[in-house]
Amino acid sequence: MSTHDDQGLSLHHITVRFGGLLALDDVSLRVPPGRIVGIIGPNGAGKTTLFNVICGFVTPQSGAITLDGRPLRPRPHHLHRHGIARTLQGVGQFGGMTVLENVQVGLRSRRAKPEDAYEALERCGVAEHAKAHPAELPYAKRKRVELARALAAKPRILMLDEPAGGLDPDEIAWLADLIRDAGTTVLLVEHHMDLVMSVCDEILVLDFGKPIALGSPGEIRTDPKVAEAYLGAAA
Numbered sequence: 016m017s018t019h020d021d022q023g024l025s026l027h028h029i030t031v032r033f034g035g036l037l038a039l040d041d042v043s044l045r046v047p048p049g050r051i052v053g054i055i056g057p058n059g060a061g062k063t064t065l066f067n068v069i070c071g072f073v074t075p076q077s078g079a080i081t082l083d084g085r086p087l088r089p090r091p092h093h094l095h096r097h098g099i100a101r102t103l104q105g106v107g108q109f110g111g112m113t114v115l116e117n118v119q120v121g122l123r124s125r126r127a128k129p130e131d132a133y134e135a136l137e138r139c140g141v142a143e144h145a146k147a148h149p150a151e152l153p154y155a156k157r158k159r160v161e162l163a164r165a166l167a168a169k170p171r172i173l174m175l176d177e178p179a180g181g182l183d184p185d186e187i188a189w190l191a192d193l194i195r196d197a198g199t200t201v202l203l204v205e206h207h208m209d210l211v212m213s214v215c216d217e218i219l220v221l222d223f224g225k226p227i228a229l230g231s232p233g234e235i236r237t238d239p240k241v242a243e244a245y246l247g248a249a250a
């Protein structure tokens with residue numbers, strides 16, 4: 016029986032090794048419905064690997080994932096069945112399709128209707144480009160199309176992988192509003208600290224695969240272990 020406490024996505028003691036490299040070392044995280052949770056850490060800390068575990072691209076050596084208390088054995092092509100959508104680093108769109116068609120690809124969720132694709136483009140401010148091909152658009156617009164593709168499926172969990180990469184401050188401010196108003200659970204991997212600190216309810220900090228801190232933006236900002244991890248990475 017599931018209880019209020021196990022609603023949402025939970026990672027339990029996830030460990031991933033690539034040969035001799037410990038990419039994730041006993042990582043646990045609870046993501047309750049509606050929360051915006053950031054995952055940060057220096058380069059190589061294991062952030063993308065954690066996303067890949069949730070999406071089923073990487074199988075952990077040990078640990079488990081649960082969704083609303085039930086075991087989740089994720090497979091990349093079945094994520095929509097669980098209401099999970101992910102944007103990719105960069106833009107990753109199909110060149111042979113229009114912007115609208117690219118967004119329709121994200122609509123396999125049972126909860127989504129065909130008109131949701133256009134609505135998601137409108138929400139992301141790129142509906143006027145519906146008939147264009149992604150390659151004709153500037154980078155920032157293509158990133159908006161990528162967000163629309165994920166949002167169109169009306170996911171209950173939206174996973175954003177470095178959405179601010181390559182964007183200017185105005186675009187990042189727009190992105191921050193979109194994330195805050197997403198009305199869904201958000202998992203955010205991002206290097207742009209101001210964005211993470213301004214939108215997240217809770218932040219998990221990884222360093223060399225180990226969880227070194229978990230807390231509110233205020234707690235993370237003043238945590239000496241976090242400062243040390245970033246200073247070490249900069250040295």
Ligand SMILES: Nc1ncnc2c1ncn2[C@@H]1O[C@H](COP(=O)(O)OP(=O)(O)OP(=O)(O)O)[C@@H](O)[C@H]1O
Binds near residue numbers: 033036061
């Ligand atoms: N498929 C793989 N095979 C071998 N090693 C891998 C593989 N994927 C990731 N790694 C290694 O695992 C560690 C964690 O990598 P990961 O990409 O998850 O870090 P990250 O925190 O996302 O880094 P970045 O901020 O640079 O994107 C790194 O040392 C990386 O080289």
